[in-house]
Amino acid sequence: MGPPDLTPELAAQRDRLLAVLGAMPGVAVAFSGGVDSTVVARAAFQALGGRAVAVTADSPSVPRAELADARRLAGHIGIRHLVVPTAEFDNPDYLRNDGTRCYHCKTELYAVVGRLLPELGVPVVASGANLDDLGDYRPGLTAAAEHGVRHPLQEAGFTKADVRGLARHWGLPAWDKPAAPCLSSRLAPGLAVTPERTARVEAAEAYLRTLGLRECRVRHHEGDLARVEVPAAEVARLAADPVRSDLAREFRRLGFRFVTLDLDGFRSGSLNDLVPLNVRRAYGGPGVPTTSDQ
Numbered sequence: 001m002g003p004p005d006l007t008p009e010l011a012a013q014r015d016r017l018l019a020v021l022g023a024m025p026g027v028a029v030a031f032s033g034g035v036d037s038t039v040v041a042r043a044a045f046q047a048l049g050g051r052a053v054a055v056t057a058d059s060p061s062v063p064r065a066e067l068a069d070a071r072r073l074a075g076h077i078g079i080r081h082l083v084v085p086t087a088e089f090d091n092p093d094y095l096r097n098d099g100t101r102c103y104h105c106k107t108e109l110y111a112v113v114g115r116l117l118p119e120l121g122v123p124v125v126a127s128g129a130n131l132d133d134l135g136d137y138r139p140g141l142t143a144a145a146e147h148g149v150r151h152p153l154q155e156a157g158f159t160k161a162d163v164r165g166l167a168r169h170w171g172l173p174a175w176d177k178p179a180a181p182c183l184s185s186r187l188a189p190g191l192a193v194t195p196e197r198t199a200r201v202e203a204a205e206a207y208l209r210t211l212g213l214r215e216c217r218v219r220h221h222e223g224d225l226a227r228v229e230v231p232a233a234e235v236a237r238l239a240a241d242p243v244r245s246d247l248a249r250e251f252r253r254l255g256f257r258f259v260t261l262d263l264d265g266f267r268s269g270s271l272n273d274l275v276p277l278n279v280r281r282a283y284g285g286p287g288v289p290t291t292s293d294q
Contacts, residue, residue: 004165004168004169005169006165006166006169007165010162010165010166010169013156013157013158013162013166014043014156014166014169016155016156016157017039017040017043017152017153017155017156017158017166018043018046018047019047019156020150020152020155020156021040021043021044021047021048021052021126021152022047022048024048024123024124024126024150025051025122025123025124026048026051026052026053026120026121026122026123026124027044027048027051027052027053027122027124027125027126027150028053028054028055028113028116028117028120028122028124028125028126029041029044029052029053029054029055029079029126029127029128030055030057030109030110030113030125030126030127030128030149031054031055031056031070031074031081031128032056032057032066032070032128032180033056033066033067033069033070033073033174033180034128034174034177034179034180035163035164035167035172035174035175035176035177036128036129036130036153036160036163037054037127037128038073038077038128038167038172038174039128039153039158039163039166039167039170039172040126040127040128040152040153041054041073041074041077041079042077042079042167042170042172043152044079044126044152045077045078045079050080051121051122052079052080052122053079053080053081053082053120053122054070054074054077054079054080054081054082055081055082055083055084055113055116055120056070056071056074056081056082056083056084057083057084057085057086057109057112058083058084058085058086059085059086059087059088059089060089060183060195060198060199061088061089061105061182061183061184061193061198062182062183063180063183063202063205064202065206066180067083069174069177070083071083072173073172073173073174076172076173077172082116082120084112084113084116086105086108086109086112087108088104088105088108088109089193089195091104091108094108094184094193095192095193095194096192096193097184097187097188097189097190097191097192097193098189098190099139099189100139101139101184101185101189101193102138102139102140102143102185103139103140103142103143104143105140105143105182105184106139106140106143106144107143107146107147110125110143110144110146110147110149111147113125114147124150125147125148125149125150126149126150126151126152127144127149127150127151128153129141129144129151129153129154130151130153130154130158130159130160130162130163131153131154131157131158131159132159132160133154134154164176178214178215179268181268183198183199183201183202184198186198186201186205186217186218186219186220187201187220188219188220188221188222190222191220191221191222196255197220200220200254200255200256201218201220203254204218204226204250204251204254204256205217205218207247207250207251207254208228208230208247211238211243211247213230213231213234215230215231215266216228216229216230216266217229217266219262220256223257223258224255224256224257224258225256225257225258225259225260226251226256226258226259226260227260227261227262228247228259228260228261228262229262229264229265229266229267230261230265230266231265231266232264232265232266233265234265235261235263235265238261239261247259
């Protein structure tokens with residue numbers, strides 16, 4: 001059975017995406033291995049061939065499994081792929097984690113990629129941001145604007161659902177992959193980012209996946225408290241023994257002193273609610289409330 005057909009609307013969006021990328025002299029795609037950047041990388045390779053390259057950042061905020069996924073996906077696409085170390089952990093403003101962390105992370109990424117452009121032989125940097133990202137708190141988009149980064153999915157009118165539809169049509173293994181933000185995003189605003197804490201979160205989420213969970217988050221709060229988010233339908237299973245006691249024991253072994261299970265279930269970006277409103281207004285987008293929205 002072949003890939004699902006595209007609707008006329010999505011086929012037109014695909015053609016716009018290829019046209020946007022094909023008009024570029026060459027492009028370096030900021031490539032995390034998530035479905036958004038994978039679709040951009042696939043389209044860039046189709047439109048530009050050897051004038052497209054995927055660049056993946058590597059730091060203590062990147063899970064090892066995600067880095068391996070990025071390598072596999074780049075190989076599947078056939079695009080040139082470069083893994084580069086980034087030094088956001090050397091930046092006190094990033095480590096402070098005051099709600100602007102993502103801005104400093106993306107600033108570092110785009111600066112590193114920008115310095116590589118002459119060596120790579122391409123003049124443009126592109127991201128995987130789609131239209132849905134405009135309705136949430138995304139300080140990384142501010143950094144992108146400051147570095148002249150292009151957003152081909154936005155330019156071609158793609159929502160997240162559109163991205164997944166095209167990825168499935170193209171047979172990309174990441175088409176239904178859950179979102180996987182960096183490990184530092186699991187640390188509550190105000191809790192300093194450290195390699196020890198990101199490693200603890202990575203190990204804790206890896207344990208949850210051994211329980212059969214595809215979507216899960218371990219939110220690291222002050223006092224070495226872990227707040228576990230899983231789909232609401234899974235909450236009862238994790239709260240019942242022996243799963244509950246085994247999970248608590250493993251998390252304590254990893255260094256958490258307290259383990260809580262969020263009864264609201266998994267919800268992406270829940271820690272954004274803890275970012276001070278003045279910071280969200282300074283670094284956010286259209287989805288951030290203004291004074292008149294309160």
